[in-house]
Amino acid sequence: MSTPLPSSSPSLLAASNTARPLLATITLASPLPAASSGSTSPWSWSTISRERKVVLVVLLVLVLVAICLLLIYCKIRRCKRRRPLCSASPSIPLSSATCNFTLDQVEEFTSGFSEANLLAEGGFGRVYRGVLPNGRVVAVKRWRVGSRQGESQFWAEVEILSQVHHRHIVSLVGYCITRSELILVYELVANNTLHLHLHGEGQPTLDWPTRLKIALGSAKGVAYLHADCDPKIIHRDIKAANILMDFDFEVKIADFGLARFTSESNRHVSSRLMGTFGYIAPEHSSDGIPTEKSDVFSFGVVLLELITGRKPVFSTCNSMADGLVEWVNLVEWARPQLTQALKDGNFDSLVDHRLQNNYDDNEMACMVACAAACVHQSARRRPKMSEVVRALEGDLRLSELNDGIRSRLSILYRFWRRSDNGTSQDLGNSQRMPLATQEYGSSHYSESTASEYALHPSGLSSVGSSRRTTRDLEMGKIERESRFHRRLLSSRVMVS
Incomplete structure (x- = not known):
């Protein structure tokens, strides 16, 4: 009979069966390894409460809306800036x-x-x-x-x-x-600028017919901007460097970076001078408002360049002994010579010496009169560009190159004569001139007009036809003004 093993005894087997569930319980209660502990994150979307989920969604939507609004605002600003x-x-x-x-x-x-x-x-x-x-x-x-x-x-x-x-x-x-x-x-306007042809080194001299063609073409371009565009345009930088030409010397006006529509001119008042030195009208430096008459002044400087061959601001050699150079404004230099040339019909001291007197006297008188009218100190007394075009084409008497004041007063004077005599009369320059002077109430207007706009008898008009009589010169300021108002009052009474 063999002896049984200790492990096979009933008591030991019972103890072993009891210990196994306890061991399993202890094993499950023990901590998990690090690798298994990361499988469930405490910050996962499923662990967030429903209320917090709603708050996060709302915040995200608000951020997206804010970004969209910012982009729309930037787009609007960009469109306004590039209007x-x-x-x-x-x-x-x-x-x-x-x-x-x-x-x-x-x-x-x-x-x-x-x-x-x-x-x-x-x-x-x-x-x-x-x-x-x-x-x-x-x-x-x-x-x-x-x-x-x-x-x-x-x-x-x-x-x-x-x-x-x-x-x-x-x-x-x-x-x-x-x-x-x-x-x-x-x-591409291939023949470069008027400035280069007039003032460039080594350039051939422009003959007189070419200069007249350039003047007329430029005047037509500026007149189109002032009268035929809708809305009308002020160039604000008319100068020889902005007048381009082809090989037939047909003119093209360029560089509209400073240009403005007339409806916008009053909104661009600035203390800064806009334009090119030597071409800027005197009134523009005081009020800063660009006008059509500012362009007319600048065009007058271009005419003076064509006539004299000089730059808008040029140097003299009178002070070279002291090592100094005196700079002269072309307009100020030309004004007294324009007056004298129109009075006696001699243009030799004014005209570009490179022309060697090869020009037509009447055409020169026409351009000189236009230049004198355009660079007038008073903006009101400068002509319109459409009038300059007509004068250069020979369709307007040079004595009528004004800013319209004389023509309006002439209409008033014709109205007075018609209501006085019952008929319409054709008035000459000698009849219209006193009325034109009475607006200013001084003899300076008449004398300067006669000297600046009238021509030598060999020209297209005469000095004598635009001068006032001795009796008118002796009339005082008060008497002339009262006479004008009496005539105006009587014409109104007769019409009524």
Whole structure:
């Protein structure tokens, strides 16, 4: 009989069965390893309460709404700052004849803005020569981005040139607008500027018929801006450097960066002088308001350049012995000579010596009279550009180159004569002149008008026809004014 093993005894088996559940309980109650403890995060979305979930969703929606509102606000500000495009997108041409070029296209037809294609350079940026795919040669103005003044001039030029179409105004072919580039594409006027032809070194002398052609073409361009555009436009920077010419010397007026519509002129009052020194009208420096008569003054300076061949501000050699150079304003230098030339009909001291007296006396008298009227110190007494065009074409008597005051007073005087005699009479210059002087109440108006606008008998008008009689010169200021008012009062009584 064998002896049983200790492990097989009933008591030991019972103790073993009792210990196994206890061991299992202890094992489950022990901590889990680190790897298994990370399987359930205490910050997971499922552990967040419903109230907190709602709060987080609301906050996220508010942030998104705020971002959208900020983007909309920035877009509105950008559109307002670039108002010249109005509601048009930069990707839409401003007119049927205006193209929207991409930067890659511009770089392609300028050969990557090659230095070999550089035409000019200034404070605004650079101008390059370009050739479009259809073979058309253009001028590409690449604006220097960074200054607000430069950007405002860019948008002004885009707005105005997209609406202006005239044979004597440079045409806008297209534009390119990117975040880093502002580019305008014009027709190329290949024969450079009037400034270069008049004042450039080594340039051949412009003959007199060419100068007269340039004067008339420029006058027509400015007159179109003042009278035929809707709304009317003030250029504000008429000068020889902004008058371009082709090889037939047909004129194109360019550079409208400072131009303004007349409806906006009063909103651009500034203490800063806008324009080019030597061309700025005297009244513009005092009130800062651009007007059509400011353009007329600047055009008068251009006429003086064509007549004299001198720059708007030139130097004299009188003080060279002291090592000093005296600078002279062309208008101030020319005014007394204009008066004397119109009085005696001798233009030798005034005319460009390079012409060698090869000019027509009547045509010279016409241009001198126009220049004298345009650069008049008083803006009111300057003519309209349409009147200058008529005078240069020979359709207007030069003694009538005024700002309209004399013509309005002439109408009033004709009205008085018609109501007095019952018939309409044709009044000569000698009859209209006293009325024109009575508005100012001084003999200076009549004398300066006779000397500045009347011509030598060999010209198109006569001095004697515009001078006042001795009796009128001796009349005092009070007597003349009272006589004028009596006539005006009597005409009203007769009509009533």
